[in-house]
Amino acid sequence: MNTDKHSQNLKKEDYLSHIAFDSVIFGFNGKDLKILVLQYHNTGLFALPGGFVRRNESLDEAVSKGVVERTGIDNIYLEQFQTFGGLDRFDSKAMERILKMNGLDPKANEWLLDRFISIAYYALINFEEVNPVPDALADSIEWYSFEELPPLMMDHEEIVQKALETLRANLDRKLLGMNLLPEKFTMRELQNVYEKIMGEPFKRTAFQRKMLATNALIRHEKRFTGGAHRAPYLYSFKTMVKDRS
Amino acid sequence: MNTDKHSQNLKKEDYLSHIAFDSVIFGFNGKDLKILVLQYHNTGLFALPGGFVRRNESLDEAVSKGVVERTGIDNIYLEQFQTFGGLDRFDSKAMERILKMNGLDPKANEWLLDRFISIAYYALINFEEVNPVPDALADSIEWYSFEELPPLMMDHEEIVQKALETLRANLDRKLLGMNLLPEKFTMRELQNVYEKIMGEPFKRTAFQRKMLATNALIRHEKRFTGGAHRAPYLYSFKTMVKDRS
DNA sequence: TCGTTATTGTAACAATTTGTTACAATAATA
DNA sequence: TATTATTGTAACAAATTGTTACAATAACGA
Known part of the structure; x- marks a missing residue:
């Protein structure tokens, strides 16, 4: 992971301009529900893992690749939940700082300072299996629970909020618990997942029967x-x- | 609506490249559920109403404006339901034909032949209130029921399918019926909306009680x-x- | 070895919701 | 004024969900 590779990775002509994605990666360890957050080099800025779409790959491929890079594991459950296209959602000052702190020339990467529309996905994984890897511009990637979430860039807090809402709404329609647990698990662990996601306790017997x-x-x-x-x-x-x- | 205005409307520098939207506009008249479909001049091509996002407007604004232009009415219920970003989703040949048939130079509008990602929305209206207006490139806009839908361009049939699925899934969580009916309506008319959308009959008494x-x-x-x-x-x-x- | 303790698995019953049937109450019409 | 087609409600049944109770253990320590 060197600077050469970074600048190579972000050549304007390889990507679809104005289009980005962001991912809310939920992890569970049998007890706590957390999400992955990046911190950028020397800027104090926190953000969701994201990326851009190459001209020769589909949106889903780009996101899938990005999430594999961050988590090191393949075959992750991914679901697109909303596209954010507000006028407010670019902060060229912050982006310029991030580029500079990574030894990149903002002039040469001007397209990155422009307005982006972002397609947001959430991912579900059992976080024991994962060894998170920061992306090219970040120096750390950490699990944060919702109570201790740092202030996030731009509209990323809104994105997290919406991801959680969607996950909750989908929980009783799909069998999403499976993606957050190891292969084998107890009924109590399954109930823990549901309670953490929904933010409320369930009756043990009724939950088990259902x-x-x-x-x-x-x-x-x-x-x-x-x-x-x-x-x-x-x-x-x-x-x-x-x-x- | 003249050709001058068209070419003016589509100046590359006014828009976010690679980003489009498509809308599935559902209408109901007390009996049938239909959607609006455009037909392009002399091409035999059918498509959903759509458009592009100007640099100085938000995604939601762009879509809202587009739908108002097609239907003539403001304050329509709009819901974003999915973003389509497949590699297959550009057909530069078809787009070139559409431009030519509208007296536009494909060379001068080359950005329109490039790859687009499309954010899809559905809209709900009572179609008695509406007088649909074709867009700049189309010569007709018509209501079609699902049984008589013509073959649509690119992935637009997939978009319609997904719109219907989302509408169905949302129907019992939100009160979407209201957007398809006039101010005052009978219980039978309300039941008709639900049955047309869900594609199955309901028991009159249970429906009414619920x-x-x-x-x-x-x-x-x-x-x-x-x-x-x-x-x-x-x-x-x-x-x-x-x-x- | 055998109570004690903290769970888990199931059953039994109650409360609520949903499905079904029945029927009286009309608006128009002949 | 009887007839017809629907609507509004109630009554009952069936299914689902909520609650309580209790026996069946694993481990531990007296």
């Missing part, structure tokens, strides 16, 4: 964790084609 | 249509701020 009634779970052996109580069964989701609409 | 239970309807005087039967009440929706997210 989940079993969906007929989407396979019961496996019990898991003996060493707790002084009955051991819970492990479950996995019946494999189905993931919906990548 | 609608009344939402507490979102105001009951007015009866409507005497001349039928040899009990006259139905008229209802209107309790006014609320329309959700234009």
Whole structure:
């Protein structure tokens, strides 16, 4: 990862001008729900992982590639949820600072200071599997829970808010929990995912009955964790084609 | 509407390159559900109403303006539902033909032949109120029901399909029926909207009870249509701020 | 070995919502 | 004034969801 590569990566003629994407990458570890946030070199600026679309790749390909680069894992659940096209959504001053701090010439990369429309996606992953990697312009990428989220650039806080709303609305229509859990998990862990996402507690018995009634779970052996109580069964989701609409 | 104005309207430097929008405008007349489709001059090409985004207007403004121009009415319910960014979604041959047939020079408007990403919106209106107006490049704009839809350009059929899916998914979460009906309507008319959109019949009594239970309807005087039967009440929706997210 | 403790799995019952059937109350018309 | 086609409501049934209760354990320590 050197500066040469950076400037090469951002040649105007390789990309569709005015078009960017941003991703809200949700991670879960059995207990907490967090998202990935980038911090740019020496600027104090925080932002969502994002990128641009090359002329010879589709939008979905560009986003998928970007998310793989940040997380190191392939085959992530991705869902486009909204395109942001406000007049306010460019901050050429901030972008100029970011370029300068990365040793790039703002003049030579003037197209990056112009107005962008951004297509936003959210991704769901089990964050034990992940070793996040900052992008070319950032010096760090970290997991943040919603309570400790730093102030984000431009409209990125609005994007996070909308991502969470969409995730909540989709949660009971699709089986999104599966993407945040390891292969096998207990009913309590599944309930934890749902509660963290929805931000409210559920009744254990009703939750269990409803989940079993969906007929989407396979019961496996019990898991003996060493707790002084009955051991819970492990479950996995019946494999189905993931919906990548 | 003259050719001068057309070419003026499409000056490259006024617009964000690579960015377009398309709109699926649903109309209802108490009986049928239809959408607006454009036909281009002497090309046999059909397409959804769409347009481009000026540098000095937001995406939502651009779309709103475009829909007002086509329908002649302001304050339409509009909802962004998906952005299409496939590699396949430009057809420079077709675009060239459209420009030529409108007396425009493809060379001078080369940016229009390039790849576009399109943000798609759907709109809901009561189509009695509307007198559709073709855009600068089209010679007709007509209402088509889904059964008689002509073959559409590029991925526009996919866009229509997705619009219908989204409308259906949103129907029981939001009160979208209101945008397709006149100010006052009967319970039967409301049920007709729901049935046409969902493509399946509902039980009259359960539908009525559910609608009344939402507490979102105001009951007015009866409507005497001349039928040899009990006259139905008229209802209107309790006014609320329309959700234009 | 055998209570004790903290869960988990299930069943039983209650409350709520949704589906179905029945029927009286009309508007027009003959 | 009887007839016809619909509408508005109520009554009952079925299905879903919410709540409570309780037995079945794993581990631990007396």
